[in-house]
Amino acid sequence: MPMKFEFSFSKSHRPAGGAAVLLQVAGAKEAAGAAVVDPEGVLAKAAKIGKFTGKALSTLDVIAPHGSPADRIVLLGLGDAGGVGDHDWLKAGGAAAAKLRSAEKITVFPGCAGARSHRQGSRGFRPWHGNERLRLRELQDPEIG
Numbered sequence: 001m002p003m004k005f006e007f008s009f010s011k012s013h014r015p016a017g018g019a020a021v022l023l024q025v026a027g028a029k030e031a032a033g034a035a036v037v038d039p040e041g042v043l044a045k046a047a048k049i050g051k052f053t054g055k056a057l058s059t060l061d062v063i064a065p066h067g068s069p070a071d072r073i074v075l076l077g078l079g080d081a082g083g084v085g086d087h088d089w090l091k092a093g094g095a096a097a098a099k100l101r102s103a104e105k106i107t108v109f110p111g112c113a114g115a116r117s118h119r120q121g122s123r124g125f126r127p128w129h130g131n132e133r134l135r136l137r138e139l140q141d142p143e144i145g
Contacts, residue, residue: 018105020070021096023112025081026054033109040067043075055079056088057095070107074099078112 014036022031022043034043042065046052052060056079065073076096078084100106 013107015070015105015107017069017071018107019072019074019100019103020068021074021076021100021106021108023076023078023092023110024054025078025084025112026056028054028081028112031075031109032111036109037068037070037073037107038065040065042066042068043073047075052077057091059095059099061099072103081112084112 020033020037022033022037024031030044042062043060046062047060050060052058052075054077056077058077060075062073062075064071074096076092076099078088078092096108
């Protein structure tokens with residue numbers, strides 16, 4: 001059965017339940033959004049125990065993290081920050097979708113220090129959550145919204 005996605009973009013969003021996806025490049029101390037979804041520092045301990053380094057397409061899945069507004073946190077590795085291209089972003093999105101197949105509500109924090117799409121240039125990413133519709137015009141022009 002095909003998956004149905006509904007997107008919305010926001011400057012900031014604090015998840016209330018559901019899954020949170022954070023992206024991290026290799027060698028980074030923490031992922032963007034970690035302060036929002038992991039106020040107690042559970043991810044750092046889990047990453048150390050699970051030997052998560054941010055290697056491309058590696059994942060760390062934390063279920064019911066203590067003190068988090070999210071029910072589940074998925075940390076997705078992007079690899080070397082300087083080597084993240086458009087196709088890598090596409091693969092990362094596919095890896096996240098596969099990991100969260102059964103989730104009903106997902107908040108993604110795509111900001112990632114040092115990693116950006118070649119087309120993105122200096123524009124910054126904003127967190128999005130998949131429980132509202134995205135207007136087609138916003139999809140065509142990320143500067144809107």
